[in-house]
Amino acid sequence: MKLKIGCHPYDVARPLFDGTVRIAGADAEFSGAALVSDIFEQMMRARAFDVAELGMSFYLRTLDLDDPPFIAIPVFPNRQFRHSSIFVNTGSGITGPADLAGKVVGEFAMYGHDAGVVAKGILSDEYGVRPEESSWVIGGFDWPMAPFEFVPQIHPDGVAVTRAPEGKALGPMLEAGEIDAMISADVPRCVLDGSPRVARLFPDYGPIERKHYRRTGIFPMMHTVVVRRELAAREPALVEAVYRAFGAARDAAMDQYRQRRAFNHMETNVPWFGELFERDLELFPDGLWPYGIAANRPSIDAFLRWHFEQGLSKRRLAPEDVFLPELLNT
Template identity: 55%
Template sequence: MDERAIRVGVFPYEHTQALLTGEVPIEGVTATVEGAPIVSDVFRRAVLGEFDVAELGLTYFLRMWDTAQRPFVALPVFPNRNFRHSAIFVNTDSGIERPGDLTGKRIGEFALYGHDPGVWDKGILADEFGVRWEECSWVIGGTNTPLPAFDWLPLPAPAGAGIRHLEEGRTLNAMLEEGEIDALISVDVPRALTEGSPRVARLFPDYERVERDYYGRTGIFPPMHLVAVDRELAADGTLLRAVYDAFCTAKGQVEQRYLSGAVKQHMSLITPWFSSLFERNRQLLGDDWWPYGVRRNRKAVDTFLRYHFEQGLSETMLTIEDIVAPALLDT
């Protein structure tokens, strides 16, 4: 009997490369695994129905959840995660010296109102610093290159939010440097900062210390993306387990490579003092510092789901048990 054929879309991270090359197969199926140079291209193709299994940003998944079709169920696989205090940038003439100063300001946001880092940062700013998104105005667009609105995705506009999309041909980087916006939340670092402009700075200059403290207090290493499966396949628990196991194996191989490399002080890498950073990260995050599964990610995912609802982007308050395929709730 021929194996079932499935199409898989995922960005080529180091911990997904073995899936893309076929070194790690998905047992019991014939999988065609494709990447893309820009991760949002994977999202777009998934939303348009070109994949059976695909990486999706958390907000992209949730926006589709609230459609009549509700096409996806989540797998507890999180291929992209990052601490996001480092994703907030300010104009140095704006008078913003601390997080609370963002209240009432005009803030740019990359790609869409409520992109994944934006949801995290708005939530953290509200929880820890009392900054409410409703009290700010928002300009949406591309950070370093012009970016049209994502017309292939639902774009909910929460009541009371002052939101507009940037005019054609303009960038948030230029607006921030010129003072037309006071701050920016963006997955992409504005070019003005990387090029040394004195007019742009991070809100948290010592962001590593702040983010390590955040993890130490909360235990949250913020996930940005998950892996979604077409709802019609979700009833096949054997297939879902095989997909989950393959992602875990590919990630585990990379983690083990770093752990083994510590013996030789990671001599295969060209980053000085990497072993010192790696050891500090292990002390804080443990040997499985990029966890998959429901148990290790429940608090982080539930926090994002709460933020998404509070920011007017979800119709109902969800938990991780609501969105993850039942066959994988034991992970």
């Protein structure tokens, strides 16, 4: 059976793109895009793929539609810790999380994008800072961009949400002091360029994120993989084969990382990358990218809870509401 699959060619997916790993019973055509959000848009607007990578919040919003078009499999090709995704203007008076209350915060692309859901969840859980205590401005991170109109734009009651002024982007607004802080999946140019007018809320974010993971077991997922529901209903065994193939590709990538330790990861050519990899293995001895329900239940439950608490889901979802039933025991 022919399958059209949209996904970014991450290390964990590249063996699928180059044919090293194949999907049993399928003739699969893999497509990427210049921006991963382009894959989301093609899937949301035109159902351009049978199987596609989709942001977690993008997908969860579809579950509140009258006829939800997709069902997810527990594959998470993109996941990031997000203390590092909160940026502040150094003249705003923000020196700690509590100072975000009463401030104007920019958010990339839409209110409640995947990184935003996670960052707000952490701020609420760990520091008692609720989203409704701030005002929110939605826009592009380094260039002007309209919010993603191909996904339901949800602005919960009690939360002030506006669009960035026409022709303006959040990164320059942050540097100029037109907004006080910013949450973004991508790092704005002013931060990368070392502008003294901007900083991360958590400058030493690595140890903080590691400590948070050790205590909570939460490794936030940004994206999952979804399947068109009619395909899942008609070919459940094929969808299970898709899940297994994504897992095999992930395992192949992990094997490559492990084997390259013998050669000091010389193809990466980043100083101390090997030491970083060894420290990561201490946290993730079974592999850096867990798939399936059991290994990810704390992370899944946290995202679903945050999505509901932030007014982005109509009801508190459980994994059983989100993932293909045949894969709930993975």
